[in-house]
Amino acid sequence: MLQAAIDGDEAAWSRLVEEFSPRVYRVIVAQCRNPELAEEVTQSTFCTVVTKLADYTELGRFEAWLFRIAMNRLRDEMRRRGRQAIPVADETLREISPAGEASWSPGEASEALSELQQAMAELPEAEQQVLHLRHVAEMSFKAIANVLDQPLGTVLARHFRAVKRLRERLGATGVDEDGG
Amino acid sequence: MGQTPGKKKQRNRQSETDADRSRGDTGMFSFRNQPDLRSDGPDPLGSDYSPQDRDLDIKSGESLRQIPVPQGLADRVREASLAQWRQQRRLRVGPSRSRIAIKRMALAACMAIAVLAAFWVTGPGLEPPEAETLDVPVAMDDYRYHPTATLLASLDADGMLVGHELTWYDAHDELLSILEAQHSGDEWGYLELEMR
Structure with missing residues (x-):
């Protein structure tokens, strides 16, 4: 599919967009917590990728390449707008909060998710990035290290600390006690 | 919490990852994900993490993966990127044709120069090698009074005989000189050289 897209097949490119754009969007919106900005960055990322596709050599690193461009684009955009990722606001949290209920029971899902989201939003940005790339982009630690241009050990340590x-933050409220 | 098949699978993958690490496989990409479009997915957590930490990690993932995506996002992204792609192709078509033409012309010129140079170096020269000229011994004193010299002196710059009335004796002498020169290697060499 990727090779077909590289060769100029628009249908193959469309399939790539369908597969990757939701994941790119989720990673970005999880970090900036601004759906409009996230969509803008997602579009911009794919526009950049498609213009460089002809020069791309497939070595199995497309995913890492794509997310790296997305992360760089978000960073540039945040810098351009002169602000950093801000602590999540309640209404924004509700807007981007999961539609499903994960493994929690229906009664506790809303509160537990909200607290977990809040706790994640309060993590240092570098640790959030690792969580987002791991869970939303579904990448291995090695791939995350490549995207963030950091040593593998640093990425592992960030995840461990995150x-x-x-757990420290949620442990105080007893949120994770239910799942353990 | 009971051991689920999924967790067993995770543990197996974890031991695989540990084995990779113990072999010093710390490269950015293992052989496992080289040819794949997607990387090999999130790694399972190691023994450094407590069961509570692992569950929390799983819940974080479930939570993050369910972030809603706006309706029609993929369509909008596709349209924008395809428009960009088509525009880029249009821009590339013009300059690339002229670039190709310039490259072809440059290549043709290089080949022509190379062929000429090769012909000049390896082909028969328009002039005899300088060594041949020097190798022909000519006795200057004899040459000056030799009938052949007289004949040669009567040639103009183009090698044509300067027009004059040819008498029988002159022609006879000159023919004799040529015949003599044929039997004398030195003189014939000189004559041959001059006739060129």
Whole structure:
């Protein structure tokens, strides 16, 4: 599919967009918590990728390449707008909160998700990035290291700290006690 | 919480990852995901993480993956990117044709120069090699008074005989000189050289 797109097949490119654009959007919106900006960055990312596609050599790194462009584009856009990722507001949280209910029971889903989202939003940006790329982009730690241009050990350490921090914060409210 | 098949699979993958690490496989990409479009997915967590941490990690993932995507996002992204792609192709078509023509002309010129140079170096020269000229010994004193010299002196710059009335004796002497020169290697060499 990718090779066909590289060769100029528009249908193949359309399939790539369908497969990857939701994931790119989710990673971006999880970080900037601004749906409009996330869509803009997603569009811009795919426009950039498609113009460079002819020069791309397929080595199995398309996904990492795509997300790296998306992350760089988001960083540039945030810098251009002169602001950093801000702590999530309640209404924005509700807007981007999961539609499903994960593994929680229906009664506790809303509150638990809200607290988990809040706790994740309060993590340092670097740790959030690792969580987002791991869970939303569904990437391995090696691929995340490539996207973030960081050593593998750094990425592993960030993830470890992120989970510990989440548990500390949620442990106080007893959210994760139910799942353990 | 009971051990689910999914968790067993995760543990197996974890041991695979640990084995990779113990072999020092710290490259950015393992052989497993080289030819694939997608990478090999999130790694399972190692033994450093407590069961509570693992569950929390799973819940975080479930939560993040369910972030809603706006309706028609893929369509809008596709249209925008395809428009960009088509525009880029149009822009590339013009300059690329002239670029190709210039490259072809340059290549043709290079080939022509190469062929001429090769012909000049390896082909028969328009002039004899300088060594041949020097190798022909000519006795200057004899040459000056030799009838052949007289004949040659009567040639103009183009090698044509300067027009004059040819008497029988002159022609006889000159023919004799040529015949003599044929039997004398030195003189014939000189004559041959001059006749060229």
